[in-house]
Amino acid sequence: MIIQEEITEQAKEFIEENVWDSVRDFLEYEIFHFGDKNPLVLTVGLLIFVFIVFIVTTVLLRMVRKIVTRRMESSDKQKFDSVFSFSKYFIYVIVIFFALDSIGFNITAVFAASAALLVGVGLALQTFFQDILSGIFIFIDKTVHVGDIIELDGKIGRVEEIKLRTTRAVTIDNKVLIIPNHLYLTNTLYNWTQNNIITREFIEVGVAYGSDTTLVKELLIKAALSNKMVLKKPAPLVLFTNFGDSSLNFRLVFTINDSFMAAIPKSEIRFEIDRLFRAHNVEIPFPQRVVTMAGGSKKE
Known part of the structure; x- marks a missing residue:
């Protein structure tokens, strides 16, 4: 009986060791390996860790958004949601980078490998970021509201929707103007109705x-x-x-x-x-010119 219990205990220890070894091998399995000196290694365990951090960050952001917008008016809530939806992506990146750095992942290698790519992407998206920043300024200083009649670059329309990157307005002939928000910074904007529709x-x-x-x-x-x-x-x-x-x-x-x-x-x-x-016989005149011909005669 004692021998049987010892065998059972050894079997359990053997199974537990094999299970933990299998789990460890699975978590340490390399999905991506780049470089020899200070290599950049992506494992299954690291990928799961990033996923967990992403889920926790998402839950916290939703809680913050709910708390902040709880007592806001509908118009202010819409503006906050637009800015928040853009800002949360930066928060995700920052949180994930800090989390990876805290467990010893080589963040420096990531930046070194992607430096040229980031510069190219930054130049390509320069106008995009200008639109985003302009949209944030519009929300903050309330330059334009939905329903306002605006004139920009010779085009006149009634504002129907203000997004973070573009403003949508409808002209008098029912054509839709999609205005990139950065134009508010580079052109003179006339808001016909900021004071009143009259x-x-x-x-x-x-x-x-x-x-x-x-x-x-x-x-x-x-x-x-x-x-x-x-x-x-x-x-x-x-x-x-x-x-x-x-x-x-x-x-x-x-x-x-x-x-x-x-x-x-x-x-x-x-x-x-x-x-x-x-x-009432009131004449609206038109310009007249007197042309002198080559013989001295005149012609009106």
Whole structure:
């Protein structure tokens, strides 16, 4: 009986030693080996360790994100999520590198082997990182909001979505503008509606010399007020801007309640101005030139 127990105990020890040896051999199995001096070695155990670190980091990041955004407003939460989704990749890289360095993995060899590649990738992604940084600046200083009407590089659109790399806007003819965020840093941005959707617009027109300027002023104001998109308060204003070469120049200033649609009421008001001027015999002049022919005669 004692002999049988000794045999059983020896068998257990033998099995345990073989199992641990098998597990050790499995974990130390080299998947990748590079270099002779200070070699870069990737084993199964190291790969499992990285996976565990990745899972733990993911769980912690989700907890932090949930705690931070718990009391945020929906708009601020969306902005934070965009920045957080980009930043977490840097956190993953930093945490994994620190974890590998703590168990003796040759991080220096990794940087040495990938230095040229990292430089090339950095140059190739220079504009990409500019877009990301610009997107972060937009979120922080709140330069642009969803619903704003912006003008950038001669293009006008209503902002529909702001992402970390691009801003999407829709033009008046329902075309989608995809604007790389770095353009906000390199171009002048006009935000038509940062103060309010109500904006001041103007139309310039010239009339012939000798015209009744008081009548012109009355007709211009009447044309503006005839449009339903023009606000009664503040009232439209007519400015006598200059004595031109062939015309008396006026500027009609008015306020509308939807700057995104400004082109439509301005066109309608021009039609009405033309109609009223014709009805009251107010002439809109056109430039005339006098050409002297070679015999002294003149031709207009």
